[in-house]
Amino acid sequence: xxxxxxxxxxxxxxxxxxxxxxxxxxxxxxxxxxxxxxxxxxxxxxxxxxxxxxxxxxxxxxxxxxxxxxxxxxxxxxxxxxxxxxxxxxxxxxxxxxxxxxxxxxxxxxxxxxxxxxxxxxxxxxxxxxxxxxxxxxxxxxxxxxxxxxxxxxxxxxxxxxxxxxxxxxxxxxxxxxxxxxxxxxxxxxxxxxxxxxxxxxxxxxxxxxxxxxxxxxxxxxxxxxxxxxxxxxxxxxxxxxxxxxxxxxxxxxxxxxxxxxxxxxxxxxxxxxxxxxxxxxxxxxxxxxxxxxxxxxxxxxxxxxxxxxxxxxxxxxxxxxxxxxxxxxxxxxxxxxxxxxxxxxxxxxxxxxxxxxxxxxxxxxxxxxxxxxxxxxxxxxxxxxxx
Amino acid sequence: xxxxxxxxxxxxxxxxxxxxxxxxxxxxxxxxxxxxxxxxxxxxxxxxxxxxxxxxxxxxxxxxxxxxxxxxxxxxxxxxxxxxxxxxxxxxxxxxxxxxxxxxxxxxxxxxxxxxxxxxxxxxxxx
Numbered sequence: 001x002x003x004x005x006x007x008x009x010x011x012x013x014x015x016x017x018x019x020x021x022x023x024x025x026x027x028x029x030x031x032x033x034x035x036x037x038x039x040x041x042x043x044x045x046x047x048x049x050x051x052x053x054x055x056x057x058x059x060x061x062x063x064x065x066x067x068x069x070x071x072x073x074x075x076x077x078x079x080x081x082x083x084x085x086x087x088x089x090x091x092x093x094x095x096x097x098x099x100x101x102x103x104x105x106x107x108x109x110x111x112x113x114x115x116x117x118x119x120x121x122x123x124x125x126x127x128x129x130x131x132x133x134x135x136x137x138x139x140x141x142x143x144x145x146x147x148x149x150x151x152x153x154x155x156x157x158x159x160x161x162x163x164x165x166x167x168x169x170x171x172x173x174x175x176x177x178x179x180x181x182x183x184x185x186x187x188x189x190x191x192x193x194x195x196x197x198x199x200x201x202x203x204x205x206x207x208x209x210x211x212x213x214x215x216x217x218x219x220x221x222x223x224x225x226x227x228x229x230x231x232x233x234x235x236x237x238x239x240x241x242x243x244x245x246x247x248x249x250x251x252x253x254x255x256x257x258x259x260x261x262x263x264x265x266x267x268x269x270x271x272x273x274x275x276x277x278x279x280x281x282x283x284x285x286x287x288x289x290x291x292x293x294x295x296x297x298x299x300x301x302x303x304x305x306x307x308x309x310x311x312x313x314x315x316x317x318x319x320x321x322x323x324x325x326x327x328x329x330x331x332x333x334x335x336x337x338x339x340x341x342x343x344x345x346x347x348x349x350x351x352x353x354x355x356x357x358x359x360x361x362x363x364x365x366x367x368x369x370x371x372x373x374x375x376x377x378x379x380x381x382x383x384x385x386x387x388x
Numbered sequence: 389x390x391x392x393x394x395x396x397x398x399x400x401x402x403x404x405x406x407x408x409x410x411x412x413x414x415x416x417x418x419x420x421x422x423x424x425x426x427x428x429x430x431x432x433x434x435x436x437x438x439x440x441x442x443x444x445x446x447x448x449x450x451x452x453x454x455x456x457x458x459x460x461x462x463x464x465x466x467x468x469x470x471x472x473x474x475x476x477x478x479x480x481x482x483x484x485x486x487x488x489x490x491x492x493x494x495x496x497x498x499x500x501x502x503x504x505x506x507x508x509x510x511x512x513x514x515x
Binding site: 122123124126127130136137138140141142143145146149150151153154157199200201202203204205247249250251252256 | 419420421423427446447448449450451452453454455456457458459461464466467468476477478479480490506
């Protein structure tokens with residue numbers, strides 16, 4: 001089924017980073033208020049809310065974010081739902097909102113993602129994030145970074161992926177974040193040596209191969225075509241959505257070197273959009289770990305197997321290149337407030353398509369693709385946007 | 389048998405220091421950690437496979453950032469092992485960094501830690 005009549009009519013996000021003195025409520029309020037203002041829509045026109053969050057019950061001792069969110073925004077009475085797909089929850093929330101509007105039941109759905117991760121120490125956070133792995137893996141002490149490291153090793157042996165290419169992903173995305181004032185690492189320039197000399201987290205992956213633990217919120221409004229004519233000057237069209245899951249435990253997958261759910265979700269999204277890879281101008285790719293950017297670009301068939309690293313070396317995926325990837329800074333440097341991340345990716349594409357991305361604007365962007373992963377390739381969501 | 393009893397049985401066997409998995413009666417595919425449906429063909433009838441515990445290291449990592457309850461044991465050496473009868477299992481390895489290489493032959497050991505039996509692997513013939 002085509003999704004051609006669904007629009008993004010407003011976006012907004014807080015700064016990502018280690019944010020002092022913020023609460024879930026204050027982050028939700030800030031991101032949602034900016035979004036309503038951006039859309040020039042009255043609160044009363046929001047007919048439903050979808051909220052995305054990974055683990056507020058563990059990070060902040062707070063559950064029931066649906067009610068909290070509606071109340072904070074003065075929208076009590078409005079139906080509110082929550083989606084869960086681990087670190088892809090934000091992207092899942094967007095796709096759920098698209099389906100809600102497409103169903104005809106709702107005209108304007110506010111989608112909000114939030115995570116406040118820095119209220120617990122790093123080792124507690126590591127344990128919370130490891131809960132996304134298979135029960136057997138958890139019993140062995142295996143974390144998502146450990147799975148990514150094992151997959152990376154295989155790509156180094158069989159697909160020509162090099163340690164330097166991984167470092168270059170970090171260097172590129174940190175460079176992009178210098179132009180994004182809301183990024184977690186807005187002021188941090190990173191060199192290949194910085195990455196190569198950073199401590200080993202999960203050999204062969206080092207500290208600078210990983211996204212930071214960020215606090216932050218992002219929101220967007222998904223609207224029907226009927227609604228969009230009334231108030232939005234520059235709606236961006238959602239033309240394709242695709243989602244897929246994979247076998248839960250890494251050990252049980254046939255394919256250990258790439259993520260099948262990424263391939264499937266991208267195929268489905270491109271099919272609903274009626275587009276091919278060649279028609280995509282810009283991408284936001286889930287790079288919680290540097291190898292993911294390269295492996296997933298190959299999984300989505302933007303590059304042949306084993307050649308995304310070379311494309312990176314040639315500058316093709318730089319902001320000024322033929323196919324810019326993660327101009328926002330990506331999860332790596334823009335930050336990764338888990339529940340907000342998938343929404344923040346679509347927000348970046350929306351700004352780029354509206355020609356409102358400031359210093360990091362890529363000229364002449366007509367289409368964009370956002371890719372979000374939950375767990376280690378367990379849930380993947382791909383969303384395609386076009387200028388209308 | 390349902391998932392619960394399959395997993396219970398797998399864990400009971402580990403406690404007895406036995407590694408016993410499943411073979412799908414329809415397509416013959418072998419699973420180590422049990423799943424209630426065969427991932428290949430979707431059927432749910434299995435026979436038992438007793439593993440020798442010998443296998444090959446497919447890939448590995450040395451994990452320094454470990455979950456809280458493994459803090460005392462960091463770094464953890466973690467590997468993915470393909471058993472000689474078929475089927476894969478991820479586990480901690482008792483191996484030093486210079487003993488680690490993809491393709492290395494390994495054997496299962498059952499190590500008692502805090503009263504529970506942990507399945508680990510070590511280099512074949514090693515200490």
